[in-house]
Amino acid sequence: MTLSVTDRIEGSPSQSCDVELAKGPWEFDAMPGYGPGASSADANPLPVVRPGQLPAAYQKMSDDELHARIRAAKKTLGDKLVILGHFYQRDEVVQYADFVGDSFQLANAALTRPDAESIVFCGVHFMAETADILAGADQRVILPNLAAGCSMADMADEDAVETAWEELVELYGTEPDADGRMPLMPVTYMNSSAALKAFCGRHGGIVCTSSNAATVLEWAFERAQRVLFFPDQHLGRNTASAMGIPPEQTPMINVHKPGLGQTEETLRDAKVLLWHGFCSVHKRFTVAQIEQARAQYEGCKVIVHPECPKPVVDAADAAGSTDAIRTFVEASEPGDVIAIGTEINLVNRLAAQYPDRTIFCLDPVVCPCSTMYRIHPGYLAWVLDGLVDGEVRNQISVDADVAGDAKVALERMLAAKPR
Secondary structure (H helix, E strand, O other): OOOOHHHHHHHOHHHEOOHHHHOOHHHHOOOOOOOOOOOOOOOOOOOOOOOOOOOHHHHHOOHHHHHHHHHHHHHHHHHHEEEEEEOOOOHHHHOOOOEEEOHHHHHHHHHOOOOOOEEEEEOOHHHHHHHHHHOOOOOEEEOOOOOOOOHHHHOOOHHHHHHHHHHHHHHHOOOOOOOOOEOOEEEEEOOOOHHHHHHHHHOOOEEEOOOOHHHHHHHHHOOEOOEEEEOEHHHHHHHHHHOOOOHHHOOEOOOOOHHHHOOHHHHHHOOEEEOOEOOOOHHHOOHHHHHHHHHHOOOOEEEEOOOOOHHHHHHOOEEOOHHHHHHHHHOOOOOOEEEEEOOHHHHHHHHHHOOOOEEEEOOOOEOOOOOHHHOOHHHHHHHHHHHHOOOOOOEEOOOHHHHHHHHHHHHHHHHOOOO
């Protein structure tokens, strides 16, 4: 039997990236930062006391009582409730999800349940925002723990992107070329705030996911000479490289440096301008880990997420979105050995699902997504109990003007089907 990630952390804390991961997340909700397991390279968000912190009564409940409350609330609420669980969510929460998938799969899954009055998103903040943008007017979206943010999404805030955009527009101008292509188009990864999705909507841009990033860039280049891609530098770099765009045409800009950290000549020659953001989980994977896996297991297949650094993606046998990784494993054969470079909860779940294969995470250190891990059964029980009592707790509501512009960019993405 495969132990859950939580069991592994509690059983062998020295083998995890942070022993405090075994504690209740409520101990860290009011503190600045992303909590235990966060990367030291993450820029901490501004200190904030978040409303709706878990009441003490729920902090003290046993696991059995929490799970009993969740089951009872689900039964009482019936079709009025839909629970969405991200692939990276901890097992003790995701077991209650009506749908499991990546952020956009889940937002779309909610659309198939129009009778659900409440959408409880067991993920992180930007995911709940996207679900709210796409939800019906009579539906409310709930994030069980408001402290579940995303360090990558926070690496590109609206003010910084606006500043970079103004500098680039000053350089490139606004006149289209002979083919009618605009000088610059913004493209944001799904892992970004509603405000940045709205920014793209207002400036003729588009949203992408890790599964359709190449299709989106092709769409963008039909309409623009260059792309400003944010917040994840690695997805942008890996996608551009796979499309044959050379590295000298994919410079990384930094809004905190003079001239965005690049020469004017470099900026003029650029095809994809990369933001200085990254995923702290996927940045952990290395070429040395791949070499170690292949040395340990003859015939080992390696698949990684495209948020990993380019040398890691180049060294792997395959790279793909969370759903592509799941499909890769599904298509494998009994006896195969597969090393995966993505979040540990998904890897652990795949290993349990296919016990006739050897499936393991490239990183030997157990280190789940620190913000996704902030969703705990205690928070889920609390928000569900609130719904039973007629109280909506931790609702995520995107301003109507922002939602309108963001939906434009999301709908462009929906129309850009992967080939």
